Amino acid sequence: MHKFALVLGLLFVGQAAQARPIPTPAEIANFETIARERQMAQKDDLAFDYSGVAALPGCSGSLVTFGQADSEKGVILTNGHCVGLMDGDPHAVTVDQSYNARVTLYIDQQHTVVATAKRLIYGIMMPNDVAFLELDTTYKALATKGVKARKIAPQIAAVGTDIALASGYFNTVVSCKVEKLIHEIHEDIWINVDSYKYHCKAGHGTSGSPLVNLATNEVVGVNYTGNDDGEQCTYNNPCEVDAQGNITVDQGANYGDQVYKIMSCLDGDKKLDLTVEGCLLPKP
Numbered sequence: 001m002h003k004f005a006l007v008l009g010l011l012f013v014g015q016a017a018q019a020r021p022i023p024t025p026a027e028i029a030n031f032e033t034i035a036r037e038r039q040m041a042q043k044d045d046l047a048f049d050y051s052g053v054a055a056l057p058g059c060s061g062s063l064v065t066f067g068q069a070d071s072e073k074g075v076i077l078t079n080g081h082c083v084g085l086m087d088g089d090p091h092a093v094t095v096d097q098s099y100n101a102r103v104t105l106y107i108d109q110q111h112t113v114v115a116t117a118k119r120l121i122y123g124i125m126m127p128n129d130v131a132f133l134e135l136d137t138t139y140k141a142l143a144t145k146g147v148k149a150r151k152i153a154p155q156i157a158a159v160g161t162d163i164a165l166a167s168g169y170f171n172t173v174v175s176c177k178v179e180k181l182i183h184e185i186h187e188d189i190w191i192n193v194d195s196y197k198y199h200c201k202a203g204h205g206t207s208g209s210p211l212v213n214l215a216t217n218e219v220v221g222v223n224y225t226g227n228d229d230g231e232q233c234t235y236n237n238p239c240e241v242d243a244q245g246n247i248t249v250d251q252g253a254n255y256g257d258q259v260y261k262i263m264s265c266l267d268g269d270k271k272l273d274l275t276v277e278g279c280l281l282p283k284p
Contacts, residue, residue, distance in 0.1 A: 048164050048173045049217070051148040053210070055104040055168035056082060056117070061133075062166070062210035063105060063142065064219055065149040066263060067270040070140040074149065076103055076117060076133040077259065078208035079224050080125045083133065090189050093284040094123040095274070099133060107146035109171055115142070121272055124282055127193040128257040129224040132272070150212065150219045154263045156181070156194065157213055157220035163198065164214055165223055165256075167206040175214065176200040185255050186247075187225055187238035196221050196256040197240070211256045219259060226254035 054061035059082035063074055080086070083101075085094060097120040104112050116136045123131035135142075139149055157163065157178050166173040180197040196211065202223050211221035230251035231237035238255060240248040265272055265279035274283050 046164060046173050046175050048166065048175075048212075048214075049148070050106050050109045050166060050173065051146065052150055053106045053166045053168040053173075054078075055106075055171075056208065057101055058082065058169070058205065059207045060166070060168040060170075060205070060209040060223075061103065062168070062208075062219060063139075063147060063149040064132075064152050064210070065139065066152055066266055066272075068139070069269070070143065071138055072271075074115070074135040074137060074139050074142055075121065076135060077152075077210060077219065077222055078131050078133065079129045079222060079257075080123045080131045081129055081224070082208045083120055083123055083131045085123050085125050085131065088125075090125050092124070093282050094120060095284055096121065097123075101133070103133075103135065104168065105142065105147045106168060106171075111146070113142070113145050113147060122262070122281070126190055127282070128195075128259070128261075129190070129192060130222055130257055130259055130262075132262070150210065150217060152263055153213060153216065153218035153220045153260055155260050156258045157196065157211075161220065162214040163196075163200070163220065164212045165198075165200040165202055165206065165209050165254075166212065167202075167209045169205045169209075174201045182240045182255065183243050184241040185225070185238045186233040186241050188233070188235040192224070192255070192257060194258055195224075196258065197250075198254055198256065199252065200254050202226055202254045221256040221258050223254065223256045227251050 052063040061076045061078035064077045099120040101117045117133035118136045119134040121132040161178045176198045182195045185192040185195045209223040210219045228236045233239040261280035267273040
């Protein structure tokens, strides 16, 4: 799922170094059409509160809360590779960086409002592909328009948890179960740890989609990649590596990163503070 998000992110946001060849607009349009048709054909008939699901350039996201006051600026959860971090140092930790991107927020699956992400609060590619963006508008202002934020769960979801994967980019939602927690996911130069494995019919463009626990309505993860072609540990073909180093390839499997660690790095006002004792997130 990295390639599609990266291509559109580079064209619309322009923040990542262009280390890979960039397709022509016609190639991108064709790829986007195919991906959209496939995702729409696979969507579930699922009762789901779509409010707070978001679309970014080439990616999906969601409005999330750590428990901040409603007067605070809204926060969007997405992937690090969706915000231009893919072609930098894979170990880099980006904090408090100026950012500018249009974000479409859903009230429901028929109605949206538009905001602007103005700051990259925190972003990494490893050991988890996650990013948090600050909007130019408050939770309260969004709520008056009908856009609700979901809480970040304070712990990893258990195997067997029923989840929804809601893509703002495609305006679809699909459901499945957490099948397994993977020790390491290897994809090209990136290694992600403690990833969720599932078969949620997720395609390119669903990068950054929230994984929502259907029992609690909390965000337990963020969709970030899947094995397209059955290759082993290559770009767009991640493999599973267990603690003993054994490699498994599962073509068609999808993977999501857990996001609970940010809840260990909050100050008294529920804002990110990497100096808090017990903070589990990587530091710069």
